[in-house]
Amino acid sequence: MLQVPFIRDNKDLVIERLAKRNIDAAEDINQVVALDEARRGLQTKLDNALAEGNKLSKEIGGLFKSGDIDKANVLKEKTSQLKVDSKELTEALNNTTSALNELLYKLPNVPNKLVPSGNTEDDNEVVFKEGDIPILDDDALPHWELAKKYDIIDFELGNKITGAGFPVYKGKGAKLQRALITYFLDKNTEAGYTEFQLPHLVNEASGLGTGQLPDKEGQMYHVAADNLYLIPTAEVPGTNIFRDVVVNEIDLPIAITGYTPCFRREAGSYGAHVRGLNRLHQFDKVEIIRVEHPTKSYEALNGMVAHVKTILQELKLPYRILRLCGGDLGFTSALTYDFEVFSTAQDRWLEISSVSNFETFQANRLKLRFKNSEGKNELAHTLNGSSLALPRVLAGILENYQTKDGILVPEVLQPYTGFKIIN
């Protein structure tokens, strides 16, 4: 959620930047400013009424003590009108505040100046490209065929047990997946991230905290009996660690990593590109999360990008990095870099990581602050990224490492798998 004081002071900039997302926010922004002014006016009036009431109560207390009941009763009369007033003011204040919040919840984050304008993923800007795209035989197979051929992933079995999008990994497939998870976690902890094991279900407050609720309600699986949501990403439990927290400035930055399964309903996304591992309802992901000082967050974002790069370099996978355009930028993000790995047999790029700086957008909802050098509480910046999303990395490995004799295991993973080839 955007900060009202920031909107107040930078009205034109906010409107101009939000235009990168192809939205005309002028009306909403003006309304935010107006509602905020009304809110503050009501708050002052209410505070004054309450102060008056407090004063009278104290006087009445004193009069009762000294036995001056008549005078006390006169003052009591006076308080009744005050009570009516403050009740009305409270109601008006609540109405104004919720109207303001409703509006604020609807407004996405203000894009960073680097964000290119554009509508669709075609307008994303390729900022980096690395790795050779292997030249495969004519009879090279897409990963879902390979999965069947070597009996390492069973899509139909998942279908039977649960439904489409819940594959079953078997034998060397399961082992390779586990090897990747461990490898990613090791890389992350080596880079200074502390490993966490987090809950896979979250409550409503956590969903609100990271911005999945209220706007993306339909994308999460909901456990109605207990009003809990299955996490769509470790970002939700991971970032909510810091909900309602004031950290010390010297404790920044905070860097954590965690492996979790992720559950996404993916309502409405059917079509040509959802085969095999490309789009699942349940998948595994290792996430990195940072809490940063506002002056350091973009440096940190670059650091996260560099970190993910080293992993892909070690895996020797061809990949590219995109700077997301305004139209493709997530609701809560100010700047996002997507990593895509080239899926040779499908002849297309697959998104395997998304690294974002949310600046204070999440921190504002979360009330995640740090005590600055002046002793004042200030909102921290939050960032997160995938390192990495498993299924598509797996798809990339299977397709790019296929040979006539089988699928080779990338060298860095061999200590983790204990085998060099899947055949």
Place this chain on the structure above:
RNA sequence: GGAGAAAUGGCAGAGUGGUCGAAUGCGGCAGUCUUGAAAACUGUUGAGGGUCACACCUCCGGGGGUUCGAAUCCCUCUUUCUCCGCCA
């Protein structure tokens, strides 16, 4: 799942209707003493909002109620602990 108890400042722990935002201890901070440190002693120290700074408002697990006035009384929810049952 059943029965009972509890939730107060960084922590421990008083406080059952009126100068209580809250005793006391520990911790923190500052000082005295000391070559330095420790100990001892003295002072200081809850949080959030608001203000240039004050004023002022809010907060004793969450929400609601009674009252001129609630940490204190009532309702409700949540969480924790103890005992019993079940159990990976």
